[in-house]
Amino acid sequence: MSKLVLSDLKKTVPMGIAFVMGIFGAFAYFVYTDPTDAILQNAIVFDSVMGSMGMAISLGNISLIHGKNVQRKRKGWFFSTLILVLMYFSLIIGLGAKKPYLGQQYYGLFDWGTESIGYFLVIAIMNPASTTVMSLLAFYIASAAYRAFRIRGIDSAILLVSGALVLLGQAPIGSFIFGPGLLDLKTWILSVPNLAGSRGCNIGIAVGSIAMSIRVLFGYERKPVLGGLE
Amino acid sequence: MSVEFASAIGLSLVVLCAYSFLYKENPFYRIMESIYVGSGVGWGLATSLFRFNQTLDPLYKNPGVYWWYTVAIFLGFFWYTYWSKKYFFLYRIPLSYGIGLSIGTSLYGVVYSTFIAQVTATFKGMGATPLETLNNILIAVGTFTAVLFFYFSREHTGALGYASKIGRYFILIFLGSAFGNTIMGRTALVITMTTELLKYPQWTMIPLVIGLFVVIELVKKIGYLREFSPTIAQAFDVPAKSEAQD
Amino acid sequence: MAVVEEKKVGVWDKLAAVDRRWIYLISFLMIGGPLLFPLNLPIGVSPETAAIFRYIEQMPKGSIIALSMDFGSPLSENYPQARSVFAHALKIGMKVIIMGMWGQGATTTSVIMIDEMKAYAQKLGITAITEALGKYGERYVHLGLIPQSGTGVMQMAQVGVYPLLFPKDNYGNALETLPFNKAGKPITQFKASDIDLLVCFAAGTPGIEVYREYWWATGICKNLAIGAVGVSVAGYYPQMDAKIIIGIIPSTKGALEYDQLAGLVGGSGQSFATMDSQSLQHVFIIILLVVGNAGTIVATRRKRAT
Numbered sequence: 060m061s062k063l064v065l066s067d068l069k070k071t072v073p074m075g076i077a078f079v080m081g082i083f084g085a086f087a088y089f090v091y092t093d094p095t096d097a098i099l100q101n102a103i104v105f106d107s108v109m110g111s112m113g114m115a116i117s118l119g120n121i122s123l124i125h126g127k128n129v130q131r132k133r134k135g136w137f138f139s140t141l142i143l144v145l146m147y148f149s150l151i152i153g154l155g156a157k158k159p160y161l162g163q164q165y166y167g168l169f170d171w172g173t174e175s176i177g178y179f180l181v182i183a184i185m186n187p188a189s190t191t192v193m194s195l196l197a198f199y200i201a202s203a204a205y206r207a208f209r210i211r212g213i214d215s216a217i218l219l220v221s222g223a224l225v226l227l228g229q230a231p232i233g234s235f236i237f238g239p240g241l242l243d244l245k246t247w248i249l250s251v252p253n254l255a256g257s258r259g260c261n262i263g264i265a266v267g268s269i270a271m272s273i274r275v276l277f278g279y280e281r282k283p284v285l286g287g288l289e
Numbered sequence: 290m291s292v293e294f295a296s297a298i299g300l301s302l303v304v305l306c307a308y309s310f311l312y313k314e315n316p317f318y319r320i321m322e323s324i325y326v327g328s329g330v331g332w333g334l335a336t337s338l339f340r341f342n343q344t345l346d347p348l349y350k351n352p353g354v355y356w357w358y359t360v361a362i363f364l365g366f367f368w369y370t371y372w373s374k375k376y377f378f379l380y381r382i383p384l385s386y387g388i389g390l391s392i393g394t395s396l397y398g399v400v401y402s403t404f405i406a407q408v409t410a411t412f413k414g415m416g417a418t419p420l421e422t423l424n425n426i427l428i429a430v431g432t433f434t435a436v437l438f439f440y441f442s443r444e445h446t447g448a449l450g451y452a453s454k455i456g457r458y459f460i461l462i463f464l465g466s467a468f469g470n471t472i473m474g475r476t477a478l479v480i481t482m483t484t485e486l487l488k489y490p491q492w493t494m495i496p497l498v499i500g501l502f503v504v505i506e507l508v509k510k511i512g513y514l515r516e517f518s519p520t521i522a523q524a525f526d527v528p529a530k531s532e533a534q535d
Numbered sequence: 536m537a538v539v540e541e542k543k544v545g546v547w548d549k550l551a552a553v554d555r556r557w558i559y560l561i562s563f564l565m566i567g568g569p570l571l572f573p574l575n576l577p578i579g580v581s582p583e584t585a586a587i588f589r590y591i592e593q594m595p596k597g598s599i600i601a602l603s604m605d606f607g608s609p610l611s612e613n614y615p616q617a618r619s620v621f622a623h624a625l626k627i628g629m630k631v632i633i634m635g636m637w638g639q640g641a642t643t644t645s646v647i648m649i650d651e652m653k654a655y656a657q658k659l660g661i662t663a664i665t666e667a668l669g670k671y672g673e674r675y676v677h678l679g680l681i682p683q684s685g686t687g688v689m690q691m692a693q694v695g696v697y698p699l700l701f702p703k704d705n706y707g708n709a710l711e712t713l714p715f716n717k718a719g720k721p722i723t724q725f726k727a728s729d730i731d732l733l734v735c736f737a738a739g740t741p742g743i744e745v746y747r748e749y750w751w752a753t754g755i756c757k758n759l760a761i762g763a764v765g766v767s768v769a770g771y772y773p774q775m776d777a778k779i780i781i782g783i784i785p786s787t788k789g790a791l792e793y794d795q796l797a798g799l800v801g802g803s804g805q806s807f808a809t810m811d812s813q814s815l816q817h818v819f820i821i822i823l824l825v826v827g828n829a830g831t832i833v834a835t836r837r838k839r840a841t
Contacts, residue, residue: 069378069381070378070381072381072382073378073381073382073384073385074385076382076385076386076389077385077386077388077389077392078389079389080385080386080389080390080393081388081389081390081392081393081396082393083393084389084390084391084392084393084394084396085392085393085394085396085397086393087393087394088393088394088396088397088398089397099394101357102390103390103394105357105358105360105361105386106361106386106387106390106391107344108344108345108358108361108362108365109361109362109364109365109383109386109387110365110383110387111337111340111341111344111365112341112361112362112364112365112366112368112383113365113368113369113383114334114337114338114341115334115369116368116369116371117330117333117334118330118331118334119369119372121326121327121330123372135319138319138320138322138323139323141320141323141324141327142323142326142327143327144327145323145324145326145327145328145331146326146327146328146330146331147331148327148328148331149327149328149329149330149331149332149335150331150332150334150335151331151335152331152332152335153331153332153334153335153336153339154335154338154339175292177332178292178296179292179295179296179299180328180332181332182296182299182300183295183296183297183298183299183300183303184299184303184324184325184328185325185328185329185332186300187300187303187304187307187482187485188303188307188321188322188324188325188329189325189329190478190481190482191303191304191307191308191478191482192307192322192325193475193478194475194478194479194481194482195307195308195310195311196471196475197472197475197476197478197479198311198479200471200472200475213458214457214458214461217458217461217462217465218461218462218464218465218468219465220465221461221462221465221466221469222465222466222468222469223469224469225465225466225468225469225470226468226469226472226473228469229469229470229473230473247424248462248466249466250424251424251427251428251431252427252431252459252462252463253462253463253466254428254431255427255428255429255430255431255432255435255459255463256431256435256456256459256460256461256462256463256464257463258407258410258411258428258431258432258435259431259432259433259434259435259436259438259439259456259459259460260435260439260460260463261403261407262403262404262407262408262432262435262436263435263436263438263439264403265399265400265403265404265407266404268399269396269399269400269404272392272395272396272399275388275392276389276392276393283388284381284384284385284388284389285381286371286377286380286381286384
């Protein structure tokens with residue numbers, strides 16, 4: 060072992076933990092025995108409890124970043140204030156609402172009678188906002204289809220033609236105009252050439268992830284285990 | 290006013306504020322965005338706390354047997370040393386445990402389901418009909434050449450060059466299909482939100498919000514907004530007086 | 536005095552300079568129009584959706600179908616799919632377990648789904664579903680969120696730990712008090728192998744890959760199906776070909792196809808008019824692609840000519 064590894068326990072201990080847990084986890088799956096499985100189950104539960112303890116990191120990070128914005132009155136500090144106020148407000152509301160809330164008996168930790176506000180937050184704000192922001196992409200794609208997607212060679216031609224055929228095939232109007240053959244063509248494109256391309260990508264990704272996993276376990280890639288800092 | 294009615298109005302306002310971004314970036318969109326981000330994080334943390342409390346049920350019921358939960362809780366506090374320069378190394382302990390265990394336990398699944406099963410399924414042999422046989426050949430050739438496309442240990446010249454080119458075409462068909470399906474998916478979301486907006490009382494907000502934007506644009510043109518409040522004028526991108534005169 | 540030549544602005548130049556907001560507005564009209572004035576275009580059924588339907592149809596009565604609600608809000612693409620499969624499963628006498636790895640989908644959204652299904656079945660007079668929904672704990676059970684998602688799924692694969700993972704169901708009932716069983720075997724002794732079909736409605740991660748790696752790969756439960764969002768549909772075909780998953784319900788369209796197959800109009804909560812909107816929007820995008828590329832060809836030729 061090199062001197063660097065021996066002398067720097069702050070790096071070698073985490074790498075050692077990752078190595079031991081990784082090898083044990085893989086061994087328990089590849090060579091199944093009852094004792095190793097029992098230990099693995101406990102190790103998994105240990106990980107889930109320990110991992111859950113980090114749930115407040117997002118709260119801390121947002122408070123730090125947006126708190127600084129508000130403190131220094133940077134551009135957009137009003138919106139940062141809004142984020143912080145809503146964050147703590149919805150946290151307090153979410154901790155309550157122990158009464159039946161849409162049929163759930165135990166939604167919150169305490170009984171503050173805040174279920175109506177909680178209902179409003181979920182149904183009126185969080186659900187529609189997330190869906191609507193994702194749906195904006197549909198309009199951007201339409202705009203990009205007009206302004207950006209150009210057939211400049213065989214590669215882009217294949218991409219756009221296959222995309223257009225799948226697009227037409229997925230909508231009822233395609234088979235209405237061109238007949239049921241278009242639906243069959245769409246199914247063929249998805250089940251044969253698309254399958255082959257997708258599978259090739261998946262196999263490549265699988266080989267890459269196996270290689271990367273082994274590199275991380277054996278310490279050749281240290282950044283994931285050392286938290287991004289070496 | 291019932292909470293359902295208020296939620297319907299709130300939903301409609303949130304959706305219209307979000308779609309107002311398509312017209313141009315405006316403070317209403319940013320307010321909606323801030324409210325969404327803030328409430329999402331806070332609410333998510335509240336439910337996580339509740340679920341975590343449920344996870345500790347065995348410890349509450351049987352502390353003698355499940356005493357090691359307390360060790361996990363203690364080590365879990367090390368996540369928060371992320372913000373400390375001096376004790377940052379402690380953050381690596383729960384991180385390395387989690388990464389190591391998840392790599393180890395998922396390795397079997399990845400190897401078997403994503404690699405072995407896929408390779409096995411690629412080479413099927415003759416089909417029941419000529420078309421099926423042709424499809425099987427295409428799948429085998431396409432998969433093999435697509436994998437070759439990702440082989441970078443040698444330059445893509447000669448036979449490897451031709452093979453990787455064919456593989457590239459198959460990958461492009463995959464990407465084209467993904468493009469078509471993505472449009473379908475995102476359009477479905479727009480349809481869902483539009484369907485929601487067309488219900489009562491949500492649709493009553495549509496003329497109100499459109500009217501509000503029309504009024505704002507008119508007021509901006511008139512130039513009154515600058516005199517009324519420079520802050521609001523700046524928020525709606527009304528240029529300063531000297532720029533407007535130019 | 537210099538003479539300024541006025542450049543003739545042709546149709547293609549005007550088209551190239553179109554403000555993108557007009558494209559957004561026309562898209563809105565393409566989507567909103569059919570919702571107000573439906574075109575009633577016939578919907579075809581894709582083989583991937585039919586595969587799941589046929590599989591459920593051939594399962595013996597009383598089989599256990601688990602719905603993994605791995606998505607967020609009832610406004611997502613997966614919700615109509617889940618509703619459709621839930622309605623069909625209850626209608627033909629299957630037993631259903633509702634659970635999930637995503638917080639909102641497994642809890643609040645599932646409760647909304649059950650409540651909406653009660654109203655739907657009552658409104659349309661589908662007695663099979665109404666009866667089934669009246670027997671909570673016997674015909675269907677709502678377990679709620681799987682603790683620690685992937686970790687919990689892993690535990691479910693290996694050992695019968697349902698009482699540990701789900702000491703209470705989503706409504707606060709102790710698991711031991713529920714009569715839910717499979718041929719006499721109570722739910723407290725269930726393992727993943729007792730589930731005859733798992734349908735995962737996944738909007739992202741964690742999703743079907745967790746079940747694939749911990750259930751399918753270990754052989755504990757080989758019957759998986761997926762309700763996928765549009766973005767990820769194309770990537771699931773290799774899994775279907777490798778017989779990892781039985782079929783795919785693609786986006787909201789798949790939910791409507793499933794409704795059609797199951798004979799449950801509105802089972803997904805969506806009307807067929809939404810497919811008309813989808814059709815017009817798809818045609819509009821094809822037109823945009825064609826016009827955009829035609830404009831580029833005209834501009835290139837003009838450049839070459841000058």
